[in-house]
Amino acid sequence: MGNCFSIQLSCDSVIGRCWDCAAGQAMYICQLEDNFQALEDAREKLKALKSDVERVIRDAGPQMKMLEQVRDWLSKVQTTLNEVDRLIGDGPQEIEKLCLGGCCSKNCYSSYMFGKRVAKKKKVVIALTNKGNDIKGVVSAEPLYIKRLEDDLKSLQTEREELVGLKLDVMHRVREEEGLQKKPLQQVQVWLSMVEASIVDADALLRDGPEEIKKLKSNGCSNSDFGEKVAKRLENVVEQKRKGDFKDVAARDLVESVLERPTEPTVGLGTMLDKVWSCLMQEQVGILGLYGMGGVGKTTLLTKINNRFLNIPNDFDFVVWVVVSKDLRLVKVQEEIGRRIGISIREWKSKSIDDRATEIFKTLRKKKFVLLLDDVWDRVSLRTAGVPLPTKQNGSKIVLTTRSEVVCSQMDTHRRIKVEPLAWEKAWKLFKEKVGEETLSMDPIIPDLAKDVARECGGLPLALITIGRAMACNKTPEEWRWALNDLRRSTSDLRGLTDEVFPLLKYSYDKLPNNRVRSCFLYCALFPEDFRIFKNDLIDYWICEEFWDDEENEDVARDRGYHIIGTLVYACLLEEEEGNYVKMHDVLRDMALWIACKRERSKHNFLVRSGAQLTEAPKVGNWEGATRISLMENSIQNLLEVPTCPELLTLFLCRNPHLHQITSNFFQFMDALTVLDLSNSSVKELPPGISKLASLAYLNLSRTCIQQLPVDMKMLRKLKYLNLEHNDFLDMIPRQVISNLAALQVLRMVNCSFFYEATEGNILSDSDTLVAELQCLKHLNELSIAIKSASALQSYVSTHGLLSCTQALSLECFSCSKSFDFSWIANMKLLETLHISVIKHLEEMNIDCNWRLVRERFCGSLREVSVEYCPRLKNLSCR
Structure with a gap:
């Protein structure tokens, strides 16, 4: 092919x-x-x-x-x-x-x-x-940490030798500085101590290391924590080497971070100490104020805080104690601070306050400090003194003690805590400790008497300690009874009070702004122990006594009274109760009476037996020379002797429910009397001589059995205050008595005259005349009144001045039309109480006005509205 x-x-x-x-x-x-x-x-x-x-x-x-x-x-x-x-x-x-x-x-x-x-x-x-x-479960044949352990031990040996060398260098520097009178810094001392401990631990690990490695290589068994211990110690040694690179190892002066202050065992301060400490340690609290009355334990509490810094681990560089005291000198404060933080005071003599402040500031701004300021009476300018203000960033703290809450405010405290007297259980425990069980057990009666004595101290630690020590040698009931009675007298001479307690408390009195405020404080001692004083009543007394300018209008004068009460409360000389009342501590009251009756007798000279359970008044010889007398809250039955008191300004006879008789010429030698209080007594008639009290500005007859006012009362032309309230038996006030009291500013007539006689010339039975007489009082600014006729009411509501000053209104026992218009209430800006009773035929009450506007602008003070015994009333509407 x-x-x-x-x-x-x-x-x-x-x-x-x-x-x-x-x-x-x-x-x-x-x-x-x-x-x-x-x-x-x-x-x-x-x-x-x-x-x-x-x-x-x-x-x-x-x-x-x-x-x-x-x-x-x-x-x-x-x-x-x-x-x-x-x-x-x-x-x-x-x-x-x-x-x-x-x-x-x-x-x-x-x-x-x-x-x-x-x-x-x-x-x-x-x-x-x-x-x-x-x-998954296959693991390595050879433990890795054998090799790592060997490496760590070699490194530990090297680092340990270097640390020892560094330690020797630091100790050499410290010895040189000590030769110059300097003291090692706290952080250096801590470092040396920790290094010594670390070297000991490292030596132990290096000694045991070869044996541990041998165990691991032979059978794989060893102390499982050993390798971890070596690694941690190595890390620790390296860190200590780093920290040991000190720039300075000693301070110029020998300064301790905290100096322990002497103190005695205390009773009852533990809870307060924990509260203060907890507050102080809060991050947001930089400045803490402790305030309270003298002798309550503020300095003791501050001492406990100072010493607690010694016993509790902390990171403060300095705890500085400074006693400020009432004679504040900034130079002294700077010297105390400078001395504590290591500044050479000898070099300060030629320096100004500003230069000293600069030095203090340069030192403290790099430190975390605690500044304890004891006994502060006025604002201390921290900036001028050179003290950096505490912040969250610097963590510093300032604690101050003072008797005035105002000072806490002036010092911009972040928190303020009031130090209160001890509760009874703790007070009794403290008192028992000072008296001693041996004395208390000498007689079964003594413990009960001792409790009564302790109660007289009002929980004040200073008084409990002082009186307890004074009573430690009193071993018979008779001595204790005498001491108790002496304490209950206004001019106690009990050992320890007049020479220790009262002088200390008097600093608060001396520090008050002026004599006017001091007089107001002493005035509160006229009331019994633990008495709740209504603020408005107190201010009424002061206004009538003209403790301040008489030209001031009523509102300004009353505001000033409230301001003074506030000043005394903030100074811890009065205690506020339920907003409308104040009370004076028992020991402060005793101190005030000591001042008024003894220490400054020539200026004040009080005679006070209030709440003393008297059935008879003191002998009139004791009244002579007194400027203020208080016999209130006793069981005195009559006053039959005539005292000679030409300088007497104030007389309290109130709250003597059995007092029914005062002799006719009792007031004959009291020309200067300004305040007379007979309230809550059973007096049935006023002595005729009362009309001769030309200086009388205050008269309180409320809740008495007075039946009629004498006509001669119209002669009291300086009377500013008249109280007739709750006088069920008063049946007669003659015409032209009220209208002639031209200076009257306060008139109180509600709930009086239940059984008045309808006689001619009696304004109690003629409300129209009463209103007409009230219209004559041009200075009236406070009114409480009962109106008993429709025509009188019509006249009353047409008088704007009366409406605007009414605090209490009672409409009672008269007839009117079926429908009644109350729109006039819109003009009653001071109205507190409205009482409507027994108004016949009244079916409808209308207030035809903007009620919301009325309530907001005029009736803001309205507290009570009562309607009773008006059987036909069907409708109360506001439009």
């Missing part, structure tokens, strides 16, 4: 080969989706297995190192997972090319190649998974 050749194939063979090729490609395409899903599942299993193997290695920690096969497997797994991730990333795009139920493709070649790669990679993943399951 020449160059020709022939290939002979059977038809079946050709067809078979073509089919095998086509079928193989089709298989990769048709199984692509299944293989792809299987690959994803296999990948997740392989990843989980890889994590398990790595966890086993990680848990083995320094004790194991990986076998080569494990390392190789992990490497292959990571490579394979990266390739699988790329395939899976391309998967969605390739699967979208499939059609005809996944058995064909829009690009057969591309789908074939991708399916083939997926299938092969799936096999690789499965193979790696199977192998990984085999080696």
